[in-house]
Amino acid sequence: MGINNSKLLKSKKSKSKQIPSHDLLNKEKESTYYLSNDINDVDRLHIHHFFKKFIFQNNFSSPIEDKLIKGDCKVLDVGCGPGTWLLELSNTYTNSQFFGFDMTPIYPQEIKPNNLNFIEGNIFNGLPFSDNEFDFVHMESMTLIFTRDQWNFVLSELIRVTKSGGFIEVVEPYIISDEAGPIFKKLHGGIYNSSLKRNVDMKLIRNLDSIFESHSNIRKVHRDERKTIIGPNGDKIGSVYQQIFVSFCTTEMAIESLSNELGISEEKFRIMAEYDVIEEFKQKKPEVDHIRFWTQKI
Template identity: 30%
Template structure:
């Protein structure tokens, strides 16, 4: 049994969380921070910008924004540069947040959102999160994360979510590894397709005037455009980051696991492999 008094543990040379209330099974080291940062520009290309909520004018005038699970902080830093009149807060459980050279309108806080966030009700004009499918159980999404996002949003403010899932043909190594990932997540109480269900969860809260959901289907691999290639690298990088748990779950050696990921990279040339990305923007009611 792991010693839960130790905040982090090392597996195959990668650092992971060791917190009893955190399901997050991806590494939390510099290599993972770099993976998140490298994909930032591709996300902007895929979606045509940094956000989809209609808050552009408010950001130019001066708004408060929080990014929950901000990772390397690159989204916050990019937003802060484009909207100097607004203030930005990045929250993440991992110790990979920028510590030097941050703009004056940025604050980063290392904190576990499952413990509740240290901000007053209705503190932010935009509450943002992305790529947190592997961080929370379905129950935590419904009972803690989404209610906390709603609590932090100001009346007439916006809550925005971006999540994804991978699909490939049944015969492929990609599908074998993806299925193993999904099976592992479900054993932990996670929902690997939570992204497409978030609009329904939002609806059930009765907290929003309007909910906008959009799907982008991204073909993966080098035979497509740059965003497709970067999306594939991001996906494989995530699987590498999860090796400490997933190789053991699949009952393969770390070396055999690496070989499977190498096959995935080349497999996209002959199999139809794609990523579904779901972006949901919800307009909070003035009174709930």
């Protein structure tokens, strides 16, 4: 987990406190299942980006667009994955500067706009940037990664590197299984219980704004929510999220982990995730709620 030797980092040094090394080693080990970087997983991340853009009808909720258009706006995406969000924004707002940060280098190494740079590193070492450096700091899809204490640490880092008057935005999904059938509930329960064993509670996402607001130097935390029915009962966009969910459950690492969690064979799990739950979606209406939490640094 190194940091590259970009010009940006040569003169920058993080002032953050690091998570203890034993916690970092455990975190890297636990993250392996959720950080598959085969081509199917990268495709899923791309699709999820465009799904979110469609349901929100934009790429962000923070009131930062005027500054992006004007230029001289510095943007950081933490946990940027394949860089889909950044690639779209850097091509749209060509006078602003964009930086992606992730522990797994699945982002483009060479073919990218001149105003976009990617940096490899681990958030649990602290962000390798100075205080008050960015106008807009963005992060998404970390529900299955961070424990509550780690959320506090990460949020403090996002706030630290944001300029006074700049914006911080965090985007996370939350499954609502009230109208779900038994197969979906079993699959989702496996994901939830396996996460709890790593001290990761997916339910805290519903109240992430209260964790955010426990930090100083920020204004009111806003929340922008969009609910979608998963499957064909949610029209075409519901079918897209069905594809995202099934793709997540059928990576090799997910099949191994979740079949063990549910106490069934990998073959039986594949049938459940690739066929049974899709048939069930035709009759049921489980929902996914995507929430954008955004605030401004004082």
